[in-house]
Structures are given as C-alpha cells and as structure tokens.
Amino acid sequence: MAGAHAGPVVDGELIGAPGAESGVRVGVVTFPGSLDDRDAARAVRMVGAEAVPLWHGSHDLEGVDAIILPGGFSYGDYLRAGAIASLSPIMSEIIDAARRGTPVLGICNGFQMLTEAHLLPGGLIRNDHGTFICRDQRLRVENTSTAWTNQFAAGAEITIPLKNGEGGYIASADSIDEIEGEGLVAFRYLDVNPNGSMNDIAGITNVRGNVVGLMPHPEHAVEEGFGPDTADAMRSGTDGLLLFASALTSLLSRA
Numbered sequence: 001m002a003g004a005h006a007g008p009v010v011d012g013e014l015i016g017a018p019g020a021e022s023g024v025r026v027g028v029v030t031f032p033g034s035l036d037d038r039d040a041a042r043a044v045r046m047v048g049a050e051a052v053p054l055w056h057g058s059h060d061l062e063g064v065d066a067i068i069l070p071g072g073f074s075y076g077d078y079l080r081a082g083a084i085a086s087l088s089p090i091m092s093e094i095i096d097a098a099r100r101g102t103p104v105l106g107i108c109n110g111f112q113m114l115t116e117a118h119l120l121p122g123g124l125i126r127n128d129h130g131t132f133i134c135r136d137q138r139l140r141v142e143n144t145s146t147a148w149t150n151q152f153a154a155g156a157e158i159t160i161p162l163k164n165g166e167g168g169y170i171a172s173a174d175s176i177d178e179i180e181g182e183g184l185v186a187f188r189y190l191d192v193n194p195n196g197s198m199n200d201i202a203g204i205t206n207v208r209g210n211v212v213g214l215m216p217h218p219e220h221a222v223e224e225g226f227g228p229d230t231a232d233a234m235r236s237g238t239d240g241l242l243l244f245a246s247a248l249t250s251l252l253s254r255a
C-alpha cells in the first residue's frame, strides 16, 4: 500500500488520499447482519471520499452524495437474502434517492436488496450447486458508462472475490432480452459460471446507470496482499478500487 497520506496508486496514478479530501460523502448502510460495511467504508476512504455510516432503521440519508448497500447476511437471510432488508425504513429514502439519480451500489447482499426493492430487474436465487461459494472470480466489465464503472477500460478483465449462497441471477425471458438489448449487463463471469446465473450475469445496471448491483466483492480487492491471490501476475489485487473511484469521478464531474 502507498504511504499513509499518499493514497492508493492504480496503474501508476494516484487516485485519491485516505479521508475526505474530495468533499464527496458516500453513505454505507449497516443492517442487522451486515458483514462488509467496514470494508466498503474503507474502500470509500481509500479513493479520497468521506464514508458516512447510515443505519437501516433511520429515514435520514444525512445528505450523502452516493450510497453503498454492503454485503453480509442482513436479517439472517430469512425469507430470501435481501428481502427483509429491502423493507427497512432507510430503503424508502434510498429508493427515492436512486430515482433522483443518486449513485447507489449494491454489493452481494446489497445487490439482492436492490432486486428485492425493484431498483434493478430480476432476482438472485440459491447457487445451482446448492452450496456456499468462496473464490477469486474473473469478470469482464461489460458496461463502462455507469456511475460505478466509468474508470474501467471497455472490456476490462478483472479478478475480485466472490462469496455467497444465493448468487444465481435470474430474470424473465423478456427482462433478459431487455437487459442484453440495452447493454445493462455491467459485469459478466469469465472462465466459469460459479452459480448458474443466466447469461453469466455477475452484475447489472439500471438504464440511467446510477444504480449498479454485483455479486462479487470489489471492497475486498483494494489492497495488495489482502484480496485476490496475486501470485498470478495477471491479477492486480486492487481491481475493486476502480468502482469506488468511478463514483468519485462521476460525482466530481457533475459538481
């Protein structure tokens, strides 16, 4: 990692200093059973934004510029993963904010919440092999014009961790046609389809490009040595940072 005040370096370029130097404030919501809220907040700080902790039971978004729904086991995955969290008090504010164009990222359990809240089409069901999966997963970035992917090169191939039990993406035939036709696949699984997702879909965006959900965990691939195995020189170990840097970039360019 770069020095304490220098910030992370991606492709030889300093992309931000830890903390709130950019003035951008990103809310990270904690639900009962969230696991990855702290890692998401850390990734936000690493690209130079302020991470604002938000609580599921509140109706106050505290004026944040963007929102992350983190991974974990909200409400113990009862009913369906993400189903109960999608009805939390703060979700009504997040749905309104998303409709106004606020960038919203759902990671794994957060992706499940976004489909349950109908901010993204389709749904996530139990992995087709029936077991929890935990692996470094290769992905292709299919859409680089969203608020969360604009810093990737078109068609970039990246590796970030995947860990879930209900990661199989499904949608109706009509929805799949629309998703593919409109270019709404944000990330697609490469090499193996780890969970039976339709069309190898790992993540999708809404038409406007402000709401993105994905099953793999970019917040776990932000620092060499703590994310994907980098023994393979093709892997950077920090591919996840570009999602957070993308949101910062789109918010700063809007200002």
Ligand SMILES: NC(=O)CC[C@H](N)C(=O)O
Binding pocket: 070, 071, 072, 073, 074, 077, 081, 107, 108, 109, 110, 163, 164, 165, 166, 167
């Ligand atoms: N890593 C996660 O967010 C897991 C999501 C959910 N609990 C599942 O197993 O599918």
